[in-house]
Amino acid sequence: MKPPTILTITQRKGGVGKTTTTLNLASVLAEMNYRVLIVDLDDQQNTTRSVSSLVESTKTIEDLLLKDLTLKDVVVQTDWQNVYILPASSNLSGVVKYLDGEVGGHLILKEKLVKDNDFDFVLIDTSPSLNILVINALCASRYMFIPLSSKYLSLQGLSQTIESFKKVTDRLNPDLKLLGIGFVQHDKRNVLANEVVEQVKEAFPNDLFKTMIGINIKIEEAQVKKQSILSYAPDDRGAEQYRELGKEILAKIQGV
Ligand SMILES: Nc1ncnc2c1ncn2[C@@H]1O[C@H](COP(=O)(O)OP(=O)(O)OP(=O)(O)O)[C@@H](O)[C@H]1O
Ligand SMILES: [Mg+2]
Numbered sequence: 001m002k003p004p005t006i007l008t009i010t011q012r013k014g015g016v017g018k019t020t021t022t023l024n025l026a027s028v029l030a031e032m033n034y035r036v037l038i039v040d041l042d043d044q045q046n047t048t049r050s051v052s053s054l055v056e057s058t059k060t061i062e063d064l065l066l067k068d069l070t071l072k073d074v075v076v077q078t079d080w081q082n083v084y085i086l087p088a089s090s091n092l093s094g095v096v097k098y099l100d101g102e103v104g105g106h107l108i109l110k111e112k113l114v115k116d117n118d119f120d121f122v123l124i125d126t127s128p129s130l131n132i133l134v135i136n137a138l139c140a141s142r143y144m145f146i147p148l149s150s151k152y153l154s155l156q157g158l159s160q161t162i163e164s165f166k167k168v169t170d171r172l173n174p175d176l177k178l179l180g181i182g183f184v185q186h187d188k189r190n191v192l193a194n195e196v197v198e199q200v201k202e203a204f205p206n207d208l209f210k211t212m213i214g215i216n217i218k219i220e221e222a223q224v225k226k227q228s229i230l231s232y233a234p235d236d237r238g239a240e241q242y243r244e245l246g247k248e249i250l251a252k253i254q255g256v
Contacts, residue, residue, distance in 0.1 A: 051080055
């Protein structure tokens with residue numbers, strides 16, 4: 001069994017598009033016939049609720065991290081073909097407290113993800129705050145993807161995120177690679193937004209993905225309807241752009 005490619009989608013600024021990117025990239029990879037597991041580490045549960053209905057008996061990431069359970073006990077198949085989810089729970093403060101007090105608490109998710117994992121890709125969606133769950137995600141991952149909106153405040157989040165990346169690679173997981181930075185909510189008619197893109201290009205010439213996802217109401221609508229943009233509007237520009245971004249990401253992972 002080939003180990004899965006594990007990728008964390010993270011950015012310290014809230015609302016930039018982490019969840020939307022996780023969902024749509026999962027859908028792009030699933031369309032390419034890969035089996036994809038989404039891990040929702042944000043107790044807002046936005047990702048989980050976009051692909052599944054939670055009932056009381058649904059086990060969550062909290063059960064996986066706190067109890068003697070394996071991935072198979074907790075993973076739920078979604079309505080999206082080839083896409084599975086490890087659901088978030090509605091309050092992760094207890095888990096954070098437990099992990100903070102546990103020896104090697106930053107490695108528990110990794111421990112759980114390496115055992116009996118027959119997925120091709122694991123995409124981890126994170127909360128904007130930097131807590132031990134995000135550190136767990138980065139310690140379990142080979143790659144990190146930073147989504148950006150083209151708003152100025154997004155840049156501040158970017159530098160904080162890069163700072164955390166450096167600390168994790170220096171201290172905890174030297175194998176973690178910055179897969180890249182991608183604009184996932186770009187308003188190309190806005191002069192300020194284009195300036196933001198230029199600044200990022202200049203600062204990170206080798207890390208910025210060429211494909212940019214435009215601001216697009218269909219992408220938001222798809223999420224409300226619990227669909228990916230690929231199934232909601234398969235011929236829309238948003239679907240095309242996410243497919244392009246997926247191809248670029250895959251090419252970078254495969255080193256072509
Ligand atoms: N390209 C886009 N065009 C229009 N709306 C978008 C686009 N991408 C994301 N959105 C919308 O922007 C909002 C915020 O996106 P999302 O929830 O993915 O951000 P987030 O980074 O996960 O937020 P949080 O930090 O709260 O977890 C959502 O309503 C989403 O549907
Ligand atoms: Mg989110």
